[in-house]
Amino acid sequence: MSATDWIHSFDRFDGRKGIKPGLERMEAMLLLLGQPHRDLRFVHVAGTNGKGSTCAFLASVLEQAGYRVGLYTSPYLSAFGDRMRIGGCNITDDALDALVDRVKPVVEEVAATVHGRPTEFEVITLLSILFYAQERVDFVVWETGLGGRLDATNVVTPLLSLITNVGRDHEAILGQGIERIAVEKAGIIKPGVPVLTTAKGVALDVIERTAREQGAPCYAADRDFSAKRTAYGLDGQSFDWRGIGDHHVALRIRLLGPHQIDNAALALAACVQLRRMGVAITGEAMQAGLKSAAWPGRLEIVSQSPLTLLDGAHNPEGAAALAAALKELLPNRRLIFVIGILADKAIPDVLAPLTELAAHVIVTRPDMDRAAQTSDVADAVRTLAPTTPVETMDRVSSALYRATVLAMEQRGAVICTGSLYMISEARAVLVP
Structure with a gap:
């Protein structure tokens, strides 16, 4: 062992x-x-x-x-x-x-x-x-x-x-x-x-x-x-x-x-x-x-084409801070969110400030037992933002690929957020 x-x-x-x-x-x-x-x-x-x-x-x-x-x-x-x-x-x-x-x-x-x-x-x-x-x-x-x-x-x-x-x-x-x-x-x-x-x-x-x-x-x-x-x-x-x-x-x-x-x-x-x-x-x-000083996974820019940011906003205060930063930094960009949250979090409260900014949401889940089901998170997104397109994908890598395609098509930016465990998986895909 x-x-x-x-x-x-x-x-x-x-x-x-x-x-x-x-x-x-x-x-x-x-x-x-x-x-x-x-x-x-x-x-x-x-x-x-x-x-x-x-x-x-x-x-x-x-x-x-x-x-x-x-x-x-x-x-x-x-x-x-x-x-x-x-x-x-x-x-x-x-x-x-x-x-x-x-x-x-x-x-x-x-x-x-x-x-x-x-x-x-x-x-x-x-x-x-x-x-x-x-x-x-x-x-x-x-x-x-x-x-x-x-x-x-x-x-x-x-x-x-x-x-x-x-x-x-x-x-x-x-x-x-x-x-x-x-x-x-x-x-x-x-x-x-x-x-x-x-x-x-x-x-x-x-x-x-x-x-x-x-x-x-x-x-x-x-x-x-x-x-x-x-x-x-x-x-x-x-x-x-x-x-x-x-x-x-x-x-x-x-x-x-x-x-x-x-x-x-x-x-x-x-x-x-x-x-x-x-x-x-x-x-x-x-x-x-x-x-x-650097601190990975906190409003970290990992790509410029399309612009892709990672942020481990895993609770309501973190999500509110992320939303405030995005409003300042990317006020006129279409934002494609990739979101994965743990089941024991206050999911609607985490999602609320983010869905206000989202042009499109792709719900995924980190590879761990505590992760919330994608269908449950997607339902919460639809309740908060009924007109925002929502997709679900079980694999983080697939969700990132889909978000990248959408961002390129729409000249938008990809925002990957939620659990730090998901951010870890995303960095493994996006950061050599």
């Missing part, structure tokens, strides 16, 4: 009660391994949308500043090793094999206790901690998997906690409503550890309350730091950033969409806070890091 086969042999869901909450298994395994996480410096990032982009911006700046940076994200898009990176390079198969050999007896020992068998995500998180400790990285940019309070990543005490926006996703697991979800996200806040956030409204109230309870300084967007966009286009966008003490800097990023300004602003605020804590990060490193 290969290393990845062994990893995937663990349950992602237990089949009846959902994921297994709690940190006991992670803590027990780390104790047996000598608690390697205590030798690492983490920046912990939670939130509903924008976590991965924020992590990418932050890691890029730290690398430009000369540091060896581990980047832990999920899910992967092209290869399993995407989720464990150092300096932009994936973990190698040989390194993963060696780590799996090391953790197998520990996992088996804990599985035989009252704690029970770890989940797949817990095993991957454990492996990543060992990997970064073994490689002696300077910093780990550390993305939560789901939620925060009981997420496997929450066994660390970071230098900073970052929380992006808070939206209504994974309510079956995290609880109903923004306030309940915000409580779970705010669970990454540690005593005395500064927290920075772009959350708004009731979510911000929860985060600030939690920070006060933990004696943690809290810095919020539009109060303690802010960003104003000055230019945008298909080649990127520019913005002015202001922070504590009226510190001001003009910046440019390659990532598209107004929401990426928020993510970049949060990453920059984190860099300024790290610098106040004694981490050497120059203004030049901040500018170069943000400008060079």
